[in-house]
Amino acid sequence: MKHAVWDNLAKNYEENVLSLTKIPQRRKQILNELKKGKILNMGCGPTDYLNKALVNTGNSVVATDISQKMLNSAKNLFEHENINYILCDSKNLLFKDNHFDSIISVNSIIPEKRKDVFLMFEEIHRVLKKGGRCVAFSPSYDSAEKAAKDFGMNIKLDDKEYRMFDTGHWQCFHTDKTLEDALLKSGFEKHKIKKVFLKTNEEFAQIKKLYGVDTTKHPIHEYFLVAEK
Numbered sequence: 001m002k003h004a005v006w007d008n009l010a011k012n013y014e015e016n017v018l019s020l021t022k023i024p025q026r027r028k029q030i031l032n033e034l035k036k037g038k039i040l041n042m043g044c045g046p047t048d049y050l051n052k053a054l055v056n057t058g059n060s061v062v063a064t065d066i067s068q069k070m071l072n073s074a075k076n077l078f079e080h081e082n083i084n085y086i087l088c089d090s091k092n093l094l095f096k097d098n099h100f101d102s103i104i105s106v107n108s109i110i111p112e113k114r115k116d117v118f119l120m121f122e123e124i125h126r127v128l129k130k131g132g133r134c135v136a137f138s139p140s141y142d143s144a145e146k147a148a149k150d151f152g153m154n155i156k157l158d159d160k161e162y163r164m165f166d167t168g169h170w171q172c173f174h175t176d177k178t179l180e181d182a183l184l185k186s187g188f189e190k191h192k193i194k195k196v197f198l199k200t201n202e203e204f205a206q207i208k209k210l211y212g213v214d215t216t217k218h219p220i221h222e223y224f225l226v227a228e229k
């Protein structure tokens with residue numbers, strides 16, 4: 001498992017990574033689109049914001065991550081009888097077919113190789129119940145490209161594979177086309193993908209703190225997708 005990079009980030013996560021799960025409006029967007037019931041928070045990371053919101057709205061939650069350190073940190077912050085933390089690679093989900101009502105990914109479908117994006121969506125499709133939903137925020141390659149231009153940021157980009165070199169390794173980012181392609185190939189015919197501009201005050205402040213740029217005039221965006229099996 002390639003988890004060392006993520007292990008290293010677990011400790012001072014919020015000082016180094018912008019987590020949309022921290023932003024109430026983003027959590028609300030996710031909760032509004034979910035099918036309630038058994039939920040998988042895939043690549044949950046080390047914080048408790050989303051896990052708490054999911055449990056507190058009556059769901060039974062499994063939170064997975066490839067990094068044991070991420071899981072330990074999340075578990076230390078929030079334990080409850082309705083949440084289980086499981087070490088699991090999203091390319092090989094340890095669950096039976098048709099198991100979850102919803103699967104959430106917040107910026108966790110970001111493997112090094114594009115073929116692994118497909119594997120992850122195939123696994124999501126397999127373990128979702130019929131009528132179940134995948135709800136995800138995913139980082140935008142086009143926004144990263146624009147930010148490099150608008151803000152003169154020194155970002156390393158791979159324009160053939162739509163990848164960005166971030167937090168110490170290459171990560172596949174997304175466009176509406178790469179997402180649509182992955183969704184269709186993995187069997188999700190019913191889906192919507194939209195741009196969500198990060199323009200809450202908290203997002204502007206976090207981006208300024210983490211990357212040193214003021215995005216208030218040119219907000220960056222992520223993709224928000226909802227796909228139904």
Ligand SMILES: C[S@@+](CC[C@H](N)C(=O)[O-])C[C@H]1O[C@@H](n2cnc3c(N)ncnc32)[C@H](O)[C@@H]1O
Pocket residue numbers: 006007017018019020021042043044045046047064065066067070088089090091105106107108110111
């Ligand atoms: C950018 S962080 C996002 C974490 C959290 N969802 C959030 O929004 O704060 C990416 C997370 O995905 C996890 N991850 C990366 N590759 C993974 C994989 N193949 N399987 C499971 N988790 C993975 C990392 O360990 C990390 O916790």
